[in-house]
Amino acid sequence: MKSRYSIFSLLRNALSYHENWPEAWRSPEPKPSYDVVIIGGGGHGLATAYYLAKEHGITNVAVIERGWLGGGNTGRNTTIVRSNYLWDESAHLYEHSLKLWEGLTRELNYNVMFSQRGVMNLAHSQHDLRELGRRIAANRLNGVDSEFLTPRQVKQFCPIIDLREGGRYPVLGASLQRRGGTARHDAIAWGYARAADALGVDIIQECPVEGFRIEKGRVRAVETAKGTIEAGKVALAVAGHSSVLAELAGFRLPIVCHPLQALVSEPVKPVIDCVVMSNAVHAYISQSDKGDLVIGAGVDRYIGYSQSGGLPVTEETLAAICELFPLFRRMRMMRCWGGTVDTCPDASPIVSKTPVEGMYINGGWGTGGFKSTPGSGWVYAHTIAHDEPHPLNAAFKLDRFTTGYLIDEHGAAAVAH
């Protein structure tokens, strides 16, 4: 790998007019059979493949993607990374992920542009203040960096925010996780894909999975647009399509899908060097290295599989952004898009075995699965390799919706839904 990506090859490629670049991963035809077939070539599926190969020596693995790598929510999100979740189970899982983020560029030898610029969550009411206060205390008990900012400290940390009295959304304080930040979403898919491919994983794009062969309660094969592929184990990592695939396998999930949308502005010089989120006003903002403002909304209340979202949500979000940041009122918006987020009743994910033997599910990350990509892949690989969850994901089982052991993270999700 070293010689392929040396400084000389970097120079050669830089001067090649973007022609004859080596492929970052192969595009093989599927083999008749694999030890593990992972369905879904988003960050979670690709990270799982990488950690299966790297941590568990399982390399006879295929990742089957119906479209292109990262074309789902991985390439559609606003890239916020943080670990300030309320309950111990979540804090440990997301913090494990954040620690992996901190070494990921080096681990993958791929610049994932992880920028720990700090994530601030605003409080606009006494209720918000109490929720943030409780969460900051819980975070600190779990060793997760988290601090409270007074309005004056909010202004110091983010000088362009408007805190004048009488605003529609008065800021009474904020939580700050300084180790939180943003990353490049495509890079996470490409980096894991290249590293998994180098370890022998087959990545197969434009290959929708259309069904399963299940015999005596055990999965034996997946039916795909490129034919039947036998599989020792099958791992779902299809985010907004989890329920669709589960139905094909004959079980139900407590997952509801909503459109979640985002938009970017025209690029401008650096003006905001942190991430600001406000659950209550359904808006969050950061600035990309290219200069665009990256703005996101709360979920659309309507259930659906739309990847575009709707104007009423965009209007509400931009109204809030303009109220909090009046200097953005004259900015032009360039593009908006949506993704399909798979939400569980407790706003926590499922990383678990399923009622079908040999089949596993990783889904329900809803509005917050980008930050967890490395950690999720890591624990999912362990679960598949050992046929048992790792202690970090033991609580995120499918049966918690019948045992009642829910992990309610609606507050920490920080995106209204």
Ligand code: FAD
């Ligand atoms: P995906 O990237 O969606 O990958 C699933 C893949 O499965 C897709 O590529 C899809 O094509 C494939 N697939 C589906 N059906 C089939 C089939 N039948 N056969 C084969 N392949 C199939 N999270 C954060 O932590 N921070 C954020 O700031 C953030 N912002 C967001 C903003 C928006 C607008 C959206 C939509 C989401 C946001 N999220 C955020 C959530 C985050 O994007 C997701 O939780 C995460 O990316 C899910 O990754 P994934 O790999 O599971 O899913």
Ligand code: PYC
């Ligand atoms: O989970 O931090 C998050 C998030 C931000 C925007 C969407 N999700």
